[in-house]
Amino acid sequence: MPEFSVATLDQVGISGYRSGMAITDKPIITFHPETFDDLEEERAHRKAKLAGALRVFGRLGFGEGVAGHMTARDPILTDHFWVNPFGKSFRHMKASDLLLVNHDGDVVSGDMPLNRAAFVLHSAVHKARPEVIAAAHTHSTYGKAFSALGIPLAPITQDSCAFYGDHHVISEQGGKVVLEIEAGEEFASKFLTGKAAIHQNHGLFTVGTTIDEAAFWFITMERNCQVQLAAMAAGNPIEVRDEYARYTFEQTGSHLAGWFSFQPLWQEICATDPDLFD
Numbered sequence: 001m002p003e004f005s006v007a008t009l010d011q012v013g014i015s016g017y018r019s020g021m022a023i024t025d026k027p028i029i030t031f032h033p034e035t036f037d038d039l040e041e042e043r044a045h046r047k048a049k050l051a052g053a054l055r056v057f058g059r060l061g062f063g064e065g066v067a068g069h070m071t072a073r074d075p076i077l078t079d080h081f082w083v084n085p086f087g088k089s090f091r092h093m094k095a096s097d098l099l100l101v102n103h104d105g106d107v108v109s110g111d112m113p114l115n116r117a118a119f120v121l122h123s124a125v126h127k128a129r130p131e132v133i134a135a136a137h138t139h140s141t142y143g144k145a146f147s148a149l150g151i152p153l154a155p156i157t158q159d160s161c162a163f164y165g166d167h168h169v170i171s172e173q174g175g176k177v178v179l180e181i182e183a184g185e186e187f188a189s190k191f192l193t194g195k196a197a198i199h200q201n202h203g204l205f206t207v208g209t210t211i212d213e214a215a216f217w218f219i220t221m222e223r224n225c226q227v228q229l230a231a232m233a234a235g236n237p238i239e240v241r242d243e244y245a246r247y248t249f250e251q252t253g254s255h256l257a258g259w260f261s262f263q264p265l266w267q268e269i270c271a272t273d274p275d276l277f278d
Contacts, residue, residue, distance in 0.1 A: 033210050033259050042075045046211060047095040050082055050134070051276045052269045053215040053262075057138060058090030059269075060219065068138030069118035072211050073126055079103055081126055083119070085112030094278045103127060116179050124184035125207065128192060132207045134214035143204035146225035147174070150200050153224055156237040160224040161248035162217075162257070167196040175201030195258070196221050212266065213258035220261070 036042035050072045062068060066087045074080040082098045084090070100109035103126070105119045125135050146153075152169050155161045170190045173183045191197045195217050197205045204221050208214030231237040240248070251257070269276065 031260065032256070033212070036075075039076045044095070046072045046075060046133075047082055047098055048277050049211040049266070050084075050098060051093045051095045052266060052273070053136075053211055054084050054090045054093040055269050055273055055276055056215065056219075056265050057136075058093070060222075062138040062140045062218075062222070063090045064139035066115070069115055069122065070134065070136040070211075070215070071118070071122040071126065072134045073132070074100060077102075077108075080108065081122060083114070083122065085110065086115040086118075087113060094276055096278055117177060120178050120181060120184035121187060121205070124181075124188035125191060125205075128185075128188040129207065131209060132214075133209050134211040135205065135207045136214045136218040137199075137203065137205045138218070139203050140218075140222045142226040142229060143198075143222050144202070146229060147198050147200055147203050152198065153221065154228060154237065155240040155245040155248075156231055157224070157227060157240075158248055158252070159220060160228070161240060161245045162253040163196055163221060163224070164245045164249040164253065166194045166249065166253055167198065167221075168194055169198045169200060171200045173202075174199055195253070208258055209255045210259045212260075212262035213255055216258050216262040216265075219265075 034045060036045065050070060054070055057063070057068070057070070068090070069084055071081040071083045074082060080100055080102045082100055084093055085097055085099050088097055097112065098110060099107050099112060099114055101107055101114060101119060103123045105123070107114050121137065122135050126132060150169060150171065153160055153163050153167060155164050168191055170187060172186050172190055176183070178184055178187065187199070191205070195206060195208065199205055204218060206214050206217040206221060208217060228237065
């Protein structure tokens with residue numbers, strides 16, 4: 001019988017990209033977030049990851065007209081962030097389409113329009129939480145429906161335990177188009193910790209220390225909202241025991257777990273949509 005070794009994510013150490021690998025080269029399977037010695041290379045990588053994550057969102061049907069946005073902090077100008085332009089389809093996003101925006105709302109790179117709501121919400125979150133590299137919000141169907149209930153996600157499945165004690169329900173500014181600076185700041189003040197927020201009557205908002213993490217938390221939270229809505233429609237869901245939920249959160253709710261869970265989607269979008277690197 002062959003012998004197999006078992007390792008946790010924290011025990012696996014494989015570098016993100018081959019030495020000297022160009023951003024347009026085929027990615028390899030990795031077990032840790034990519035690291036870079038060159039900040040320009042890291043900037044190019046973040047832009048590609050952001051464009052790729054937006055394409056994944058488009059593929060999953062998270063687009064709702066012109067609503068929805070994802071941002072990534074710039075590694076060079078750390079008080080600036082990259083964001084998808086207003087009115088550009090998630091499905092056709094390219095790295096070259098992204099806008100670089102400062103915290104005053106000025107577009108310093110890019111020539112397409114900026115979504116005012118994206119700037120107001122994301123700039124406030126990036127300001128309030130320097131550890132956040134990326135943030136995601138769309139008007140996804142189940143996130144919107146669940147947000148109307150004004151309740152947190154319950155630990156009714158193993159997957160939902162990734163959010164156990166690590167997300168917030170925010171009622172402030174809920175259901176109102178957030179266009180004023182003060183409104184964004186109020187939202188951010190209620191979201192100083194945790195990986196996700198359920199903005200009442202609006203939808204889901206997730207953050208991460210990588211683009212991959214923020215994107216995956218959004219995807220899986222949307223699906224967990226769908227599962228809870230289905231379970232509640234069928235009866236009274238039984239919650240996972242507290243000690244089991246906490247244990248499962250410790251295993252599946254970390255920054256690294258969120259990053260790693262996005263890698264199959266990143267591999268797929270790189271293979272099918274190589275023009276995202278343009």
